[in-house]
Amino acid sequence: MENMVVVGTQWGDEGKGxxxxxxxxxxxxxxxxxxxxNAGHTLVVGGKKFIFHLIPSGILYEDKTxxxxxxxxxxxxxxxxxxARLKDAGVNVGPQRLVLSEKAxxxxxxxxxxxxxxxxxxxxxxxGTTGRGIGPCYEDKAARIGIRAIDLTEPGxxxxxxxxxxxxxxxxxxxxxxxxxxxxxxxxxxxxxxxNQLSPYLGDxxxxxxxxxxxxxxxxxxxxxxxxxxxxxxxxxxxxSSNPVAGTICSGAGIxxxxxxxxxxxxxxxxxxxxxxxxxxxLEDETGDYIQERGAEFGSTTGRRRxxxxxxxxxxxxxxxxxxxxxxxxxxxxxxxxxxxxxICVEYExxxxxxxxxxxxxxxxxxxxxxxxxxxxxxxxxxxxxxxSELPSEAKTYLKEIEEITGVPISLVSVGPAREETIVxxxxxxx
Ligand code: GDP
Ligand code: IMO
Ligand code: MG
Numbered sequence: 293m294e295n296m297v298v299v300g301t302q303w304g305d306e307g308k309g310x311x312x313x314x315x316x317x318x319x320x321x322x323x324x325x326x327x328x329x330n331a332g333h334t335l336v337v338g339g340k341k342f343i344f345h346l347i348p349s350g351i352l353y354e355d356k357t358x359x360x361x362x363x364x365x366x367x368x369x370x371x372x373x374x375x376a377r378l379k380d381a382g383v384n385v386g387p388q389r390l391v392l393s394e395k396a397x398x399x400x401x402x403x404x405x406x407x408x409x410x411x412x413x414x415x416x417x418x419x420g421t422t423g424r425g426i427g428p429c430y431e432d433k434a435a436r437i438g439i440r441a442i443d444l445t446e447p448g449x450x451x452x453x454x455x456x457x458x459x460x461x462x463x464x465x466x467x468x469x470x471x472x473x474x475x476x477x478x479x480x481x482x483x484x485x486x487x488n489q490l491s492p493y494l495g496d497x498x499x500x501x502x503x504x505x506x507x508x509x510x511x512x513x514x515x516x517x518x519x520x521x522x523x524x525x526x527x528x529x530x531x532x533s534s535n536p537v538a539g540t541i542c543s544g545a546g547i548x549x550x551x552x553x554x555x556x557x558x559x560x561x562x563x564x565x566x567x568x569x570x571x572x573x574x575l576e577d578e579t580g581d582y583i584q585e586r587g588a589e590f591g592s593t594t595g596r597r598r599x600x601x602x603x604x605x606x607x608x609x610x611x612x613x614x615x616x617x618x619x620x621x622x623x624x625x626x627x628x629x630x631x632x633x634x635x636i637c638v639e640y641e642x643x644x645x646x647x648x649x650x651x652x653x654x655x656x657x658x659x660x661x662x663x664x665x666x667x668x669x670x671x672x673x674x675x676x677x678x679x680x681s682e683l684p685s686e687a688k689t690y691l692k693e694i695e696e697i698t699g700v701p702i703s704l705v706s707v708g709p710a711r712e713e714t715i716v717x718x719x720x721x722x723x
Pocket of ligand 2: 300303304330332333419421422427444515516521532554570592
């Protein structure tokens with residue numbers, strides 16, 4: 293398999309985990325390059341459900357190497373918990389096949405405390421973050437006061453950094469946010485213990501990837517979140533603090549763009565979003581409830597009910613452009629079964645004019661009205677389909693419209709959560 297990228301084209305939770313798990317069959321390595329444990333990637337394999345927050349979704353294949361790139365913010369407690377749970381489930385996750393970049397930044401207790409206190413202080417205008425300390429950790433990275441995984445190997449440096457940072461953070465927590473200050477000794481002791489457990493997993497991810505690519509191994513890059521949660525290209529400020537877009541792979545994993553070959557955008561057959569922010573095709577009616585229930589649209593990380601709406605192709609077209617998508621993977625098509633009519637948003641109307649791309653201004657976005665193309669629905673159960681020809685004609689038309697409007701070919705269609713509930717159109721994707 294040639295090197296591949298899997299990115300979310302909407303607001304996250306498109307089904308990236310399932311697609312990555314499936315494509316891992318043809319890869320030697322799976323790499324995450326941004327985000328943190330705000331991600332929740334679900335796989336259903338052999339009737340068992342696994343949710344990964346940090347470890348790449350390829351980990352269930354025993355012979356594949358999984359890498360956590362420098363672009364991530366890593367909560368050591370969450371990573372160790374994930375390793376322990378996998379070991380309990382009988383999966384081999386030793387340092388020989390799981391590597392954490394020495395340059396990744398660590399989420400500290402004060403990042404989580406600041407995230408929670410800020411959201412509480414904002415009341416109604418909060419972003420609706422996952423509360424995992426993601427934003428505050430990326431802030432420290434940019435401010436050049438972050439604690440990196442490599443610091444776990446130098447206890448003196450680690451302690452000094454924790455104590456220096458906590459002085460400032462406690463002042464901010466107490467005096468500005470009205471929250472409880474944190475105890476430096478407790479944090480130092482806790483992170484010294486994490487250091488013992490995580491040190492064997494540290495490595496130079498960039499070098500490992502370079503050597504793998506040079507010897508003809510195939511690499512799969514796993515995006516987290518989605519293009520419209522991107523801190524530059526998303527619905528700012530209702531976004532995450534990293535860049536989920538494919539271009540970030542170079543900086544977030546330490547590779548050159550010349551090794552990226554196929555860029556696959558995962559598109560849920562409708563739209564969802566968790567947390568606050570503009571959502572032009574949102575359905576606050578019984579159709580929205582129908583999709584939410586059939587799709588079991590609750591967040592894999594926070595358990596929050598996801599907001600649901602019609603498929604917004606203005607959003608997907610933006611993603612096709614920004615990521616340079618070469619193929620689409622459509623997921624959760626089965627969820628739409630049973631609806632009489634389906635709508636696809638093809639353009640927005642803004643102040644009486646038709647527009648084809650999402651505006652940068654939030655207030656303009658709030659004034660955008662969806663222009664829909666209406667299509668017929670289907671009633672047949674499609675979860676057993678394994679070939680396009682086994683889908684009802686209405687479902688085929690729905691897919692064809694997506695291809696025509698976005699201009700990107702569909703390589704894969706998912707019709708259920710399990711690995712096998714998939715129609716693979718482009719055999720290049722699998723070994
Ligand atoms: P991710 O964050 O992009 O990996 O997506 P999540 O795992 O957060 O959310 C996707 C959810 O949909 C998970 O519960 C998956 O098991 C489930 N899922 C994935 N593909 C399909 C599909 O084709 N049909 C149905 N019904 N569920 C799916
Ligand atoms: P996966 O990888 C969906 C959303 C949060 C919130 C905003 C900022 O599973 O697709 P943050 O905690 O990142 O500062 O929250 O981003 N968000 C996600 N929504 N899927 C995700 O990841 C998300 N990660 C963050 O709900 O609106
Ligand atoms: Mg998710």
